[in-house]
Amino acid sequence: MSSQSPQKSALHEKDGVPQPESISQASLAKVVRSRKVQPDASTLISGILKGDITALSRAITLVESTNPVHLEKANTVISACLPHANRSVRIGITGVPGVGKSTFIEAMGKYLTGLDKKVAVLAVDPSSTLSHGSILGDKTRMEELVKDPNAYIRPSASGETLGGVARKTRETIILCEAAGFDTIIIETVGVGQSETAVHSMVDFFLLLKIAGAGDELQGIKRGIMEMADAIVINKADGDNVAKAKLAKTEFNRALHLFPAKSSGWIPKVTTCSAYEKTGIDAVWQLISEYVALVKSNHYFEEKRKTQNQYWMMETIEAHLKQHFYHHPEIKTLLEQNKKAVQNDEISPFAAAMNLLDRYFK
Known part of the structure; x- marks a missing residue:
């Protein structure tokens, strides 16, 4: 009886060409080894002062850690960087979720790097009260700015800190300034919790609004508006241009009802479209006018001293x-x-x- 070879199923697939590895194993091993080596404080300090982004990121990770050993090293790094800090303009940006904070910050950041400025964005994401996790997706949303060599984006989880400001954001500002960044932008979680924390660590506090959002936040709007140095009506494009102009007029009227600021600055309202990148130059002009005023009347330095005590x-x-x-x-x-x-x-x-x-x- 002759032996017959077993018939193959019609669904049988031919062996294909094996796919090449997408990651070089040698490179991967090198990265793993480098991450296991923890640089000492002096190495981190030297790297930060040279503008090394890797050293800056590692130092910020130490600052955010709750490990006592990391805390001691972080304090050493911060103390060494402090004499090289305080040479930037710190801008806080807040607004309701959906107002376009990330899009606005990316448009503003690209505009500023076009002026040869070095921009650090400290984006704070809300932490879940259940899982305590955070998405940290700001680098993904700011896809153009993240590739800019003169920009640095650091997303952090808000943790349990009110106002959506990460526990160690204040120290992170010092490290970024020491690394040579002359403009620090802090993006908060958004209106809904106390924004006092971010207001107490920035020079200029900007409130983003959109036209036609209604007055659902009437109960907290006054407190936020009193802290704001400028109100920017975003998404002033397409059919929304007329609504944005009307909102600008309404907010201008509302600002006249608030008491005068000790800085001598009169808060202003302007419109922009972060999506179309229009009106961004006007926003920066407002910030520049504010900084010039508060530096001339010495309010800038006094506010920084008060913030340090706070x-x-x-x-x-x-x-x-x-x-x-x-x-x-x-x-x-x-x-x-x-x-x-x-x-x-x-x-x-x-x-x-x-x-x-x-x-x-």
């Missing part, structure tokens, strides 16, 4: 809070008091006072 107090409060919750005895007592409060065995205020009394003994 952040010293904020840092003390943050460290006290962290030390309290990491205290071994308090950790145990805290869980006991939580259960007692839930079972109505003790009031929340009495439980808090008992914990504080034990902590300070």
Whole structure:
């Protein structure tokens, strides 16, 4: 009986040509090795002062870390960079989600790099209260600016900090300034939480608005508008041009109702289209006029000094809070008091006072 070769299925696929590796294994191994090597503080400092972006990014990662060892090294780097800081204009940008903050910042950043300025964007993304995660997608959204050699984008998670400002943004500003960036732009999460934090670390506070959004945020609009040094009506393009002009007139009237600013500056309203990149030059002109005014009347320096004092107090409060919750005895007592409060065995205020009394003994 003759042997027959088994028939192949009609669905049988012929062996194809193997695809080449998309990543060089030698390059990958080199990257892995370099990441395992942690540069010392002096290496980071030297790199930052030379404008090395890799050294800057690594130093910012140390600043954002909660590891005590990293904190000590970060403080050394910040102290060495401090004499080389304070040579930039710091701009805070806020607005409701959907107003076009990322598009506006990219258009502004490209305009400024066209003027031979070095721009650092500190984009703060909201952290989830459930998973504590954050998307950090600003580099993807600012695809043109991220490729600009005179720009640097650093997305950070907001964490538990109110106002959408990352816990260590203040120190990150110092590192960026030491690396040679003369314009620092801080993008906040958006209106909805206290924006006092970002206002207390920038020179110019810009509020982005869109025409026809309604007054759903009436309850918080006054507080934000009082802090704003300028209001920019974005998306003034297409059929929206007339609406944007009308909104500009309305906001100009509203600003006259607010008390005069101690800086001597009268807040102004302008329109732009970040998508079409029109009106960006007018926005920068406003910022330049403001900086010239506050430097001539010495408000610029006084505000920076006040901000430094504010952040010293904020840092003390943050460290006290962290030390309290990491205290071994308090950790145990805290869980006991939580259960007692839930079972109505003790009031929340009495439980808090008992914990504080034990902590300070």
